[in-house]
Amino acid sequence: MACVCVYSAAMASEQPEPSRTEAGAPHGRTYYGWVIVAVLFAVEFFTYATTGSTITLFFPKMMEELGWSLTQLTAAVTAAGIAGMFAAPLTGPLLDRYGARPVLAGGAVIAGVGLILMMRVQELWQYYLLFAVIGAFGMGELGRLSTPVVVSKWFIRRRARALAIASTGNVAGGMVMAPVAGALIVGIGWRETWGVMAAGILLFNLPLVLLFMRRQPEDMGLLSDGDAAPTRLATASSSGAVSGDETTWTLHAATRTRTLWLMVAGSNFVGFATASVSFHQIPFFINEGMSIQGASYVLSLSLLMSALSRFLWAFLLEHFSVRACLSTMASFRALGTLALVVVPYPYNILPFVVGWGLLGGAFGLVQPMAWANYYGRRFQGSIQGTLRPFTGASRLIAPISIAALFDVTGSYAVGFALAFAVATAAALLFVGATQPHRD
Numbered sequence: 001m002a003c004v005c006v007y008s009a010a011m012a013s014e015q016p017e018p019s020r021t022e023a024g025a026p027h028g029r030t031y032y033g034w035v036i037v038a039v040l041f042a043v044e045f046f047t048y049a050t051t052g053s054t055i056t057l058f059f060p061k062m063m064e065e066l067g068w069s070l071t072q073l074t075a076a077v078t079a080a081g082i083a084g085m086f087a088a089p090l091t092g093p094l095l096d097r098y099g100a101r102p103v104l105a106g107g108a109v110i111a112g113v114g115l116i117l118m119m120r121v122q123e124l125w126q127y128y129l130l131f132a133v134i135g136a137f138g139m140g141e142l143g144r145l146s147t148p149v150v151v152s153k154w155f156i157r158r159r160a161r162a163l164a165i166a167s168t169g170n171v172a173g174g175m176v177m178a179p180v181a182g183a184l185i186v187g188i189g190w191r192e193t194w195g196v197m198a199a200g201i202l203l204f205n206l207p208l209v210l211l212f213m214r215r216q217p218e219d220m221g222l223l224s225d226g227d228a229a230p231t232r233l234a235t236a237s238s239s240g241a242v243s244g245d246e247t248t249w250t251l252h253a254a255t256r257t258r259t260l261w262l263m264v265a266g267s268n269f270v271g272f273a274t275a276s277v278s279f280h281q282i283p284f285f286i287n288e289g290m291s292i293q294g295a296s297y298v299l300s301l302s303l304l305m306s307a308l309s310r311f312l313w314a315f316l317l318e319h320f321s322v323r324a325c326l327s328t329m330a331s332f333r334a335l336g337t338l339a340l341v342v343v344p345y346p347y348n349i350l351p352f353v354v355g356w357g358l359l360g361g362a363f364g365l366v367q368p369m370a371w372a373n374y375y376g377r378r379f380q381g382s383i384q385g386t387l388r389p390f391t392g393a394s395r396l397i398a399p400i401s402i403a404a405l406f407d408v409t410g411s412y413a414v415g416f417a418l419a420f421a422v423a424t425a426a427a428l429l430f431v432g433a434t435q436p437h438r439d
Contacts, residue, residue, distance in 0.1 A: 019150055032214065032227030033154035037166045039212045041146045043104060043168030046200050047111075049165075054174055054181050056282040057296055061190045070283060072124060072402040079128045080135025081396040085389035087136040088145055092385015096378075099215025100150045107146075108206040111138030115198035119191045149369030149384055152377045153216045156224045160369055164314035167364050168307045175303035182296035224377070249375035249436075253383045257436040260387075262429050264372060267391040269426035270330050270363055275398035276419040277337055277356065284412045288345040298349060305357025313362040321372045326363075326430040331361035334423035341416045374436055394422075 056218040059073050092101055114134035121127045147166050153160040156279070217224055254260050279371040316325055336356025339348050371384055402415035 018085045021374045027146055028244035031218060032222060033162065033217060033224075033226060035212055036154050036214065037151060039163050039208055040150060040166040041169035041172075042208055043108075043205050044147060044167060045173035046197075046205050047170060047173065054178050054299075056279055057178065057182050057185055057292060058190045059283060060194070060292060061185055065190075066124075068120075068124060069355030069407060071400060071403040072408050073127075074279060076128050077275070077399040078396045079132040079394060083132040083136030084392065085396075088385045088388030088392075090385070091145055091148035092149070092381040092383070092388070095149045095381035095385070097144060099213070099219075101209060101213040101215070104146055104213060105206060106208040107138050108201055108209060110134065112198045112202035112206070114138055115194045115201070118194040118261070121191075136246070144380075145385060145388065148364075148372070149381045152368070152372035152380045154224060155181060156377065158225050159372060160314040160317040160365070163365050164310040164362075166367075168310045170364070171303040171306040171310070171361070175300045175307065178296040178299045178303070179293070181183075182293050186292065207338060247438075248377050248378045249383070250379055251386055253438070254379075254436075257432050259374060259436040262433045263367075266326065266330070266426040266433065267367055268394040269422040269429065270333065270367075271392055272394035272398040273333055273337055273423035274363065274421040275395040276402045276415060277340070279399040280402050280406075280412060280415070281340075283351075283406075284340065284416075285345075285349075287406075287412070290346075298353070300405045301349075302357040302361075304351045305352045307352050309358050309361035310365050317366065317369055322366065322373055323433045324428050325366050326370060326433065327427045329360050329363055329366055330427035330430060331360075332356075333363070334361050334420050334427065337416055337423060340418040341413050341420070342373075370433070381436065390407050422433055 055077075059070065062068060062073060063070070091103060111134055114130050118127075118130050118134070121130065148163060151163045151166050152159060181193055181197075184196060188196075214220060217226075282292075282295045282299055284293065285298055290298070313325060313329065332355050336352050336354070336359070339351035339355055343346075343351055368384070372380055375383055397418075402412070402419070405415040405418075406412055
């Protein structure tokens, strides 16, 4: 693993740091792209607070009241992933053509109504159906696909820092809301807590999106990054920085490159490790003897580290190759997972939150940066949306596989060791994900 990190760092030196110019907004006005970033941050905040790792806080009380197993509860994540495989290829082109406002507004309505209906769940099939619809057509459109696509359209040179700010909303939401949700579940019940979260989305996210979201800078007579006049638009090279005219790749052309399929495979492996630990870290620590509230604090700490990680890697992306960043980050994610297995509780908490969170917690920033930097911004919705079923396939099986292994063995050791192995494989795959070139 150390070799992977060292080799990744060495690859960074292959790309000399290009010069970067910073153009300001016309007439001294604040570039509207930063308003877009703020809206996306807020949308991500409530999205993750509702259905990210926070959902596992509901599991103990739901198991107690409804008599469902951990595997049965976790299967809802797989159901949402399957639904998302059908939703993303439809949503991505809509983002390119119509922008994020109708997509995000529709997602907010679906998520809010779905969470209200979750308050009435009695049967397992109801839980699966609702969570699948909420996850794929509600929460999936509120941030997981929309945010990187929209940011890529508004920014080129400043893409890394803009996406770092916008995507930090999801970890901030989990960090703030995990203890709140834990307290609400204990205080007013898990059903009523779903209702509180639904109110937040409908009363806050929906008006915000309708009032402020716009499709792309050209619709407002602006240029990306707030440039004041038509200049040579910078393209993000494999160094993560930008120079020259931005290259535009169609979906068809992109799928013919070796780099794209290495990215798909590596993303799947990282996705397996991420989903395995993200959806099971709370049950893991509870199984180790920690209280629900205590586990929520550990989740908040790891999410705080992930938030800081976005800004750390945004800086590194401006100085090192994106493939070096991807490979090194996957290595740290693997090491953070391994710490849960080999370091005794409670001493495994610190290496976990540092390795998994601080050093490996910005994959949601670096991976979209790679897609946008390599293939341009014009068809990002189509490319990322169409590829989502391929890049996210492992997330369908990871949570339920780890839950099944736990139900059989009574331990997370085997499942987390498997997650470590696939994250290590991802680090090796990303080594080969070089800048694509046209034939």
